[in-house]
Amino acid sequence: MILDNKKPNQEDIFKVPEGYFENFDERLKFIIEPDIISNKPSSKLLDIFKPWIGLAAAFLLIAMVFNFVTKDKIKNQHVSTEIEYSYFEMWADEWSGTYEIYELISDNSVDFDDFDLYPDSLVFKGITDENSIYLSHLDY
Amino acid sequence: MHPTDQEILALINIPAERQAGFSYLVSKYKERLYWHLRKMVIIHEDADDLLQNTFVKVWNNIDNFRGDSSIYTWIYRIATNEALNFLNKKREVLLDSPTDVEDFLSNQIENDPLFTGEEIEKKLQKCILTLPDKQRIVFNMKYFDDMKYKDMSEILDTSVGALKASYFHAVQKIKALLENEIL
Numbered sequence: 001m002i003l004d005n006k007k008p009n010q011e012d013i014f015k016v017p018e019g020y021f022e023n024f025d026e027r028l029k030f031i032i033e034p035d036i037i038s039n040k041p042s043s044k045l046l047d048i049f050k051p052w053i054g055l056a057a058a059f060l061l062i063a064m065v066f067n068f069v070t071k072d073k074i075k076n077q078h079v080s081t082e083i084e085y086s087y088f089e090m091w092a093d094e095w096s097g098t099y100e101i102y103e104l105i106s107d108n109s110v111d112f113d114d115f116d117l118y119p120d121s122l123v124f125k126g127i128t129d130e131n132s133i134y135l136s137h138l139d140y
Numbered sequence: 141m142h143p144t145d146q147e148i149l150a151l152i153n154i155p156a157e158r159q160a161g162f163s164y165l166v167s168k169y170k171e172r173l174y175w176h177l178r179k180m181v182i183i184h185e186d187a188d189d190l191l192q193n194t195f196v197k198v199w200n201n202i203d204n205f206r207g208d209s210s211i212y213t214w215i216y217r218i219a220t221n222e223a224l225n226f227l228n229k230k231r232e233v234l235l236d237s238p239t240d241v242e243d244f245l246s247n248q249i250e251n252d253p254l255f256t257g258e259e260i261e262k263k264l265q266k267c268i269l270t271l272p273d274k275q276r277i278v279f280n281m282k283y284f285d286d287m288k289y290k291d292m293s294e295i296l297d298t299s300v301g302a303l304k305a306s307y308f309h310a311v312q313k314i315k316a317l318l319e320n321e322i323l
Contacts, residue, residue, distance in 0.1 A: 013255065013256065013261050014179075014184070014254060014256075014257075015253075016174075017184065020188075021170060025167065025170075027192070028192055
């Protein structure tokens with residue numbers, strides 16, 4: 001009975017191609033080699049931080065674009081405010097009485113839509129409370 | 141001369157020596173693992189693929205090796221699982237075929253030019269193929285590799301008693317098959 005007799009040598013039963021075991025290490029190295037390269041500490045570190053660097057660069061770009069776009073808009077708004085302010089400064093020096101204000105508001109050539117008049121506007125400089133009430137009832 | 145497992149592990153834990161340590165590991169265990177796989181899958185090319193897969197997994201997971209068992213039993217376990225998964229996949233592929241895995245492997249023994257055993261050895265191999273996969277592993281490890289039950293228990297995660305019983309029944313079945321010459 002074969003099981004009780006001398007055990008068959010597996011190497012006699014199953015053959016391997018010549019040089020198989022000698023070449024195995026080299027063939028295995030070609031499979032694992034890419035992993036060995038990627039496991040280098042410096043490249044591994046870079047791989048960890050690469051996505052964060054990309055994100056930071058994207059945010060920086062967006063911030064620069066935003067800054068560039070909004071800078072001009074703010075500048076233009078500031079200029080237009082300066083123009084309106086200087087306009088009223090010019091007129092405020094000359095107007096100091098109710099008659100001058102009446103003239104202004106009854107002048108149909110003046111388009112009040114072109115500028116806004118606020119209570120603290122320089123146009124009303126020197127107008128007393130009594131006169132401002134009088135002006136508010138004028139039918140113009 | 142091969143360094144000890146402890147020396148190999150020590151080398152692998154040094155980043156600059158990792159590759160060298162792994163080379164020692166491959167050199168030390170490749171033949172033993174190959175024959176373990178070859179007896180399971182019969183065909184040389186399949187055994188070669190499984191052996192490569194085993195060492196790739198060892199390389200990728202060596203940092204996860206906790207040292208609860210010896211590195212030898214750990215690698216052997218990986219190889220065993222590779223073989224079992226391979227046979228299961230083969231079984232799925234042959235599901236709709238009239239041939240099952242055992243018939244397929246048995247035919248390979250008949251037709252494989254790399255199988256050079258005598259007729260009685262051929263019959264023994266065919267008898268072994270009739271065993272369930274895990275029992276076949278137990279039989280191969282005990283009968284051909286003379287492995288200790290304690291080591292087999294660690295590799296297969298099965299109690300020594302269960303392994304002894306499994307081996308006993310495997311021997312009885314193969315003896316009966318050979319005596320009756322069913323194959």
